[in-house]
Amino acid sequence: MATKNFDESLIIGSGGFGKVYKGNIIHGSSIVVVAIKRLDSVSNQGASEFWIEVEMLSMLRHCNLVSFIGYCNYEKEMILVYEYMHNGTLDDHLHKFNTPLSWLQRLNICVGAGRGLHYLHTGTGIHYGVIHRDVKSSNILLHESWTSKISDFGLSKVCPTNQPSTHVNTRIKGTFGYLDPNYYATGRLTRKSDVYAFGVVLLEVLCRKRAVDGSLDEEQWSLATWAQDSIKEGNLKHIIDPYIKGEISPNCLKEFVRVAKRCLHNNPKRRPTMAEIVVSLESLQVLQEKFSNLMQPEGRTLFGRLVDMIPFPFNEENSGQNSEKDKPRCCSGLDYDDEV
Structure with missing residues (x-):
């Protein structure tokens, strides 16, 4: 089975609908990694939310929306299958x-x-x-x-x-x-x-x-x-x-x-x-x-690169004597005007 019978070790998230599992399904001649969301029997969401999601994702296609692969509605199981997102949330x-x-x-x-x-x-x-x-x-x-x-x-x-x-x-x-x-x-x-x-x-x-x-x-x-x-x-x-x-x-x-x-x-x-x-x-x-790009070494002005060579510490953690006013503007972090 795609999730090894909903093995707890494969849980990658949970929400109001239920738990989300990492799984594998066969798609054509290849195995595809997917995210499988299973309705929890004690969830405060249910059939209405399930079908809303199926309807919405079936008609929506955009590179900044999660891709919907399919669903299962069998006996007491309500399952949604999505593309797996490697970097989580x-x-x-x-x-x-x-x-x-x-x-x-x-x-x-x-x-x-x-x-x-x-x-x-x-x-x-x-x-x-x-x-x-x-x-x-x-x-x-x-x-x-x-x-x-x-x-x-x-x-x-x-x-x-x-x-x-x-x-x-x-x-x-x-x-x-x-x-x-x-x-x-x-x-x-x-x-x-x-x-x-x-x-x-x-x-x-x-x-x-x-x-x-x-x-x-x-x-x-x-x-x-x-x-x-x-x-x-x-x-x-x-x-x-x-x-x-x-x-x-x-x-x-x-x-x-x-x-x-x-x-x-x-x-x-x-x-x-x-x-x-x-x-x-x-x-x-x-x-x-x-x-x-301007802050990168290769994008710095000659003056900026020369300042980097001056042998005194710019980092307060390296010098208890160094204060903000002693630091060159180009190296000490940025002064933000708080008026927004």
Whole structure:
């Protein structure tokens, strides 16, 4: 059997629907590695979510959406089969493995996920648009090439594409920390609810903090609230993941934070569309790539290379006497203007 009779050692994830297993299936003359999601008998999701996902994934095709291979509905078993994503989820790498993702890698992941959501919302190639309703870092899967793909459509809703402000009245479903406050208060689900959740993901990528973390002080439980308050107070430089702080272009950082803030606007109508977000993030990719190239040794100016030869420590960890003001600008990390 593909999963050795659902061997516990093959579990690669779990969610509201059930456990996800790594398995092998025969496809033509070759064996293909797949991800197999099995409905748990005690799950609060069931047949409706199963068939929603089958329907959605059967009509959606995009390089930034997880590929659907097939399903099984036999007796009490309800199983979904997807392409296997070698690098797991964005959540894994940010919060479990502490993977040293560069800022440019993180930007690329955000752009890919944004393109997938834009495709869903506009209904390109299909008759209707789709509101995902559960956008979060654990539903952004990563291919072995680090291409990001949106997954898990069990809570998704179809909506007309010719009416941008169209809403769907639904029971409140989603994940706390990513849940649009306006949707929570009114029950009116729109594409802008996905935009809000995507804004939380952007902050998650920048800060490497969970959307909700009850282990922190009360004022830091909600990433969206804490980050926005920190930005208003002029503490932008203090919320960035220390690992990437020295490699972000100051202009890229400020624009990235502006995009995230717009996504989180209290008024859904003031939030950007996913198309606008993707255009902004793509421009930041270009900006960051140019900045990164300039920071490489081969791209440095003669003056910059000469500074590297000066025999005094630039790293505070190597010198207890060295302060920020003693460090050359080109080598000491970046000064970020906190006004956003």
